[in-house]
Amino acid sequence: MTVVETVEPSHNLSFDPATYPHLAQYASIMQPPTRPVIGREVEIRRLLASLKRPELSNAFLLGDPGSGKTMLVQGVAERDKGRIYVEVDLAKMSASTQGVDGVTQMATRIKSLFDEVVTYRENTERLINEEIKKALAEGNKRFKKDDYHRAELVLFIDEFHLLIQLSTAAAQAIKPILAESGRKGIRIIAATTFAEFHEFVEKDQALMQRLQRINIREPDKDTVVSILQSVAKTHDVYDEIYDKQIYELIYEFSNRYIPADSQPRKSILLLDSMIGWYRMFPSEYKMDRKLLADVIEESSGVRVTFNINGREIQNQLNKRVFSQNFATAAIERRLQIAVADLHDKSRPISSFLFTGPTGTGKTELVKGLAEILFGSERAMIRFDMSEYALENSLDRFRHELTSQVWNKSHAVILFDEIEKANPVITRLMLQVLDDGRLTNAQGREVSFLNTYIVLTTNAGSEVYEDIAHYAQSDDGADGLEEYQKVIRRSLIEDRAFASEIINRMNAIIPFQPLSPNTYKRIVLRKLQQLKEEVLRVHGVRLSVHKDVVDYLVYEVFDVDTDSGGARGLVAQLDSEVVSPVARYINQHPDVEHIGVHVTGRMMHRHDDIRESEASIVVGTIDSKRALRGY
Numbered sequence: 001m002t003v004v005e006t007v008e009p010s011h012n013l014s015f016d017p018a019t020y021p022h023l024a025q026y027a028s029i030m031q032p033p034t035r036p037v038i039g040r041e042v043e044i045r046r047l048l049a050s051l052k053r054p055e056l057s058n059a060f061l062l063g064d065p066g067s068g069k070t071m072l073v074q075g076v077a078e079r080d081k082g083r084i085y086v087e088v089d090l091a092k093m094s095a096s097t098q099g100v101d102g103v104t105q106m107a108t109r110i111k112s113l114f115d116e117v118v119t120y121r122e123n124t125e126r127l128i129n130e131e132i133k134k135a136l137a138e139g140n141k142r143f144k145k146d147d148y149h150r151a152e153l154v155l156f157i158d159e160f161h162l163l164i165q166l167s168t169a170a171a172q173a174i175k176p177i178l179a180e181s182g183r184k185g186i187r188i189i190a191a192t193t194f195a196e197f198h199e200f201v202e203k204d205q206a207l208m209q210r211l212q213r214i215n216i217r218e219p220d221k222d223t224v225v226s227i228l229q230s231v232a233k234t235h236d237v238y239d240e241i242y243d244k245q246i247y248e249l250i251y252e253f254s255n256r257y258i259p260a261d262s263q264p265r266k267s268i269l270l271l272d273s274m275i276g277w278y279r280m281f282p283s284e285y286k287m288d289r290k291l292l293a294d295v296i297e298e299s300s301g302v303r304v305t306f307n308i309n310g311r312e313i314q315n316q317l318n319k320r321v322f323s324q325n326f327a328t329a330a331i332e333r334r335l336q337i338a339v340a341d342l343h344d345k346s347r348p349i350s351s352f353l354f355t356g357p358t359g360t361g362k363t364e365l366v367k368g369l370a371e372i373l374f375g376s377e378r379a380m381i382r383f384d385m386s387e388y389a390l391e392n393s394l395d396r397f398r399h400e401l402t403s404q405v406w407n408k409s410h411a412v413i414l415f416d417e418i419e420k421a422n423p424v425i426t427r428l429m430l431q432v433l434d435d436g437r438l439t440n441a442q443g444r445e446v447s448f449l450n451t452y453i454v455l456t457t458n459a460g461s462e463v464y465e466d467i468a469h470y471a472q473s474d475d476g477a478d479g480l481e482e483y484q485k486v487i488r489r490s491l492i493e494d495r496a497f498a499s500e501i502i503n504r505m506n507a508i509i510p511f512q513p514l515s516p517n518t519y520k521r522i523v524l525r526k527l528q529q530l531k532e533e534v535l536r537v538h539g540v541r542l543s544v545h546k547d548v549v550d551y552l553v554y555e556v557f558d559v560d561t562d563s564g565g566a567r568g569l570v571a572q573l574d575s576e577v578v579s580p581v582a583r584y585i586n587q588h589p590d591v592e593h594i595g596v597h598v599t600g601r602m603m604h605r606h607d608d609i610r611e612s613e614a615s616i617v618v619g620t621i622d623s624k625r626a627l628r629g630y
Helices: 021-026 041-051 069-079 090-096 098-137 146-153 161-166 168-177 194-202 221-234 246-257 265-280 288-302 310-321 327-337 361-375 391-405 424-435 461-470 477-482 486-494 498-502 516-538 547-555 563-589
Strands: 027-029 058-062 083-087 153-157 187-192 213-217 350-355 380-386 411-416 437-439 445-446 451-457 509-510 541-544 593-599 615-621
Touching: 021 027, 021 090, 021 098, 041 069, 041 187, 069 083, 069 153, 069 187, 090 161, 098 146, 098 153, 098 168, 098 246, 146 486, 161 168, 161 194, 168 187, 187 194, 194 477, 221 246, 221 265, 246 265, 288 451, 310 327, 310 361, 327 350, 327 361, 327 509, 350 380, 350 486, 361 380, 361 411, 361 451, 380 391, 380 541, 391 424, 391 445, 391 451, 424 437, 424 498, 445 461, 486 509, 486 541, 516 541, 516 547, 516 563, 547 563, 547 593, 563 615
Parallel strands: 058 187, 058 213, 083 153, 153 187, 350 451, 350 509, 380 411, 411 451, 541 593
Antiparallel strands: 027 083, 437 445, 593 615
């Protein structure tokens, strides 16, 4: 009879498929750990003690993915000299089982596997006894009871929940095996995650009574730092890391930017990626913070704060939103704190209250912020708070908010027109602003620590009428500076939403009512975009007379704080220009050059008329026709 050779090292052993077909096919000898197992002394002692139990020698490791369950078992195997640690592949065992017969087949395989473990012990003990007898006959008495450990296999069954999930018959078959494990000399270590334990295993109390539960919690910061240092030494980069705080940053940033994974795995993977980039491009990279930031951006698409230029953000936002220098400067000041990584880590990165008339660029600025910080406008999560005006919308709001942030943990969250939400909704938001987390209906804690939160409101509009009247500059910075306290007082007195919300904002940012000159800049940009689109889609050149800008701003649009701002102006442009141009192209598919101009007298240029006589005209421009004014 052929048995596994019981000589060191055990990880080089294999099972004879003729004698142990199930062990040979579905089990493999566990490899030693690739590095020292750090910070798990308590768990190792508990696990070793469980394997010494005389009746129920079964342990059940519970821990989040990446918490180090397999590494722990490897560490125990290294200490537990003599016993052979074997990992059982449940997925492979169930791969070819289907239907009702498959369920029964899975149970049969489980039973046969453990029968082979018992057979292995019996065969190996017989050989050991023969060795002892031979040694005694030769006068060698140097043997001890621990010699029998060579006959014991310790079976590590990871993803143990699969056994119950895939085959109830298999789950029933393993219960008597677990109950007699001590008597039969079978040592079993099962493992799964907390979530899968609660979903599949916990309900079976008979099964639970046969397994000694050992929780594997995430290691603390100091332990993870020690593990990272060990990894760096193992891979010969320890001396290349001159900034020893890089290990702490890896821990902190892995928690912040990879929230769905667990320690220490996510920190180890970050360091592993850094080593890969460093080795591939040694002339470009050092093992420093810049490389860490680049690795995070490469793997998760998130730009680390200290890689962001706050001043450049203001310049980019000013290009996107006209005449709101006061607002963009206030954002830039707050972002400098985030860029320096000096913000409160227990709350969202930043929280802003954007206040001002409709159509002044509040939403557009949020879009720009999302694109700059996270690379895309899609990183903006928007909630129209008018949809949550009723108290019974609380559960729906909580569900939608937690679901979207769970799927997109690095984002700019826009709560548009916050004053229209029910007070119970705003009270829920206080928890987000205070604690940076919210629990969903399933009890899962969702983190908001990687988000920028923006609330917008149109409350206090009467203050902006005064600002618009007295401001001297196009961007209104002079008026806004003077009215800062007035705006804050107006928001509180308006009672459109709880003053507690206002007091929790990192910055209250007013948006200046737009001046006629700003409206002209907006129209010019929209007309340029229209020209480019018409040429790209239809191959048609579009020329627009300069009078069209004045016509749109002064003749058909009411320049005041209640007119809808830029949004209202764009609506007028669509009606007065885009629609006639589209109609003309549809009716004249062969046209090559279209002109848009104003006919008739405009009231703002002629004091002698009480009503505008002007209108927009769209027509073909002959190549010989002079384009004066276009």
